[in-house]
Amino acid sequence: MPTATVEDYVKRLYLEQERIEPGALVQPGRLAAAMGVVPGTVTTMVRTLADAGLVHYELRAGVRLTEAGERLALHVLRRHRLVEQFLVKVLKYDWSEVHEEAEHLEHVISEKLLERIDELLGRPRFDPHGDPIPDAEGQIESRPNRALSGCVAGEKLRVECVTAQDAEFLTFARENGLSPGNRLTVVRSDRVAGTVEIRRRDGKTTTLSHRSAESVRVSDAG
Numbered sequence: 001m002p003t004a005t006v007e008d009y010v011k012r013l014y015l016e017q018e019r020i021e022p023g024a025l026v027q028p029g030r031l032a033a034a035m036g037v038v039p040g041t042v043t044t045m046v047r048t049l050a051d052a053g054l055v056h057y058e059l060r061a062g063v064r065l066t067e068a069g070e071r072l073a074l075h076v077l078r079r080h081r082l083v084e085q086f087l088v089k090v091l092k093y094d095w096s097e098v099h100e101e102a103e104h105l106e107h108v109i110s111e112k113l114l115e116r117i118d119e120l121l122g123r124p125r126f127d128p129h130g131d132p133i134p135d136a137e138g139q140i141e142s143r144p145n146r147a148l149s150g151c152v153a154g155e156k157l158r159v160e161c162v163t164a165q166d167a168e169f170l171t172f173a174r175e176n177g178l179s180p181g182n183r184l185t186v187v188r189s190d191r192v193a194g195t196v197e198i199r200r201r202d203g204k205t206t207t208l209s210h211r212s213a214e215s216v217r218v219s220d221a222g
């Protein structure tokens with residue numbers, strides 16, 4: 001069985017790959033920053049992952065998951081996101097506090113318990129943050145979405161997911177109508193000031209920094 005560290009690396013690599021061009025390599029520095037470790041640690045780990053057949057690695061150029069690596073990453077994401085959904089739906093956790101719990105539980109939950117949770121929840125397709133939950137075969141749904149930071153005044157949007165995971169921002173997001181499924185209109189997007197102002201359905205407005213708005217993924221609200 002892969003260690004928790006191996007699982008964390010392949011999961012993080014999968015999430016980083018999603019943010020760059022399909023097929024491109026993730027730069028080791030980027031992976032190090034995402035993992036919160038020094039580049040040397042990543043280099044050592046990437047070699048271990050390459051030996052295990054989980055990543056394809058080109059010296060200095062970067063790294064990407066092999067098919068086996070992607071399978072493992074999707075399985076870890078499935079465990080993580082199903083656990084989050086379970087904590088919110090059944091145990092009534094707030095969506096801003098489930099990530100930390102899921103970070104631990106994703107490595108230890110048994111297949112049997114996972115299957116029971118999936119069944120109990122009616123095989124949900126999305127987690128509380130709006131991220132898709134891979135199914136048992138590793139199939140994952142993707143809804144076309146883009147960052148709120150790139151939207152312009154007048155656009156009517158639906159929040160698909162919030163990619164930031166820190167509890168403080170998630171609480172802010174919830175309190176300001178930025179939970180997945182919520183609808184909003186862009187009032188103003190000011191590139192120079194670096195701010196985006198949005199209006200919720202109840203008429204209240206909120207201003208976000210462009211940086212925060214980057215982690216709010218939206219789609220057109222038809």
Ligand SMILES: [Zn+2]
Pocket residue numbers: 080084098099100102165
């Ligand atoms: Zn999470």
